[in-house]
Amino acid sequence: MKGKRYSVLNRIRYFLSRQIRTDARLLDFMQEHPEISASKELESPPGEFQKIMMEMERRGIKPDIKRQLKIKIWFDHIFRKM
Numbered sequence: 001m002k003g004k005r006y007s008v009l010n011r012i013r014y015f016l017s018r019q020i021r022t023d024a025r026l027l028d029f030m031q032e033h034p035e036i037s038a039s040k041e042l043e044s045p046p047g048e049f050q051k052i053m054m055e056m057e058r059r060g061i062k063p064d065i066k067r068q069l070k071i072k073i074w075f076d077h078i079f080r081k082m
Contacts, residue, residue: 016079 006014030036056063 012075012079016075
């Protein structure tokens, strides 16, 4: 049995509206619980990110974040025009 078909634009619109609702809920939660906010204790040691990136490069691992950022920028560019 096949599911209902939706257009690509409707799927994108649904995704973006869901993302906005999620962000709003997260912001409300953070405002209700200010003690959870990031503090100096949670910072990584200096240079830790560069070490991780060098190790990933050495192993030949491509980080997904580059692809995800590229897609996000692409979507932002498309929907800013609408």
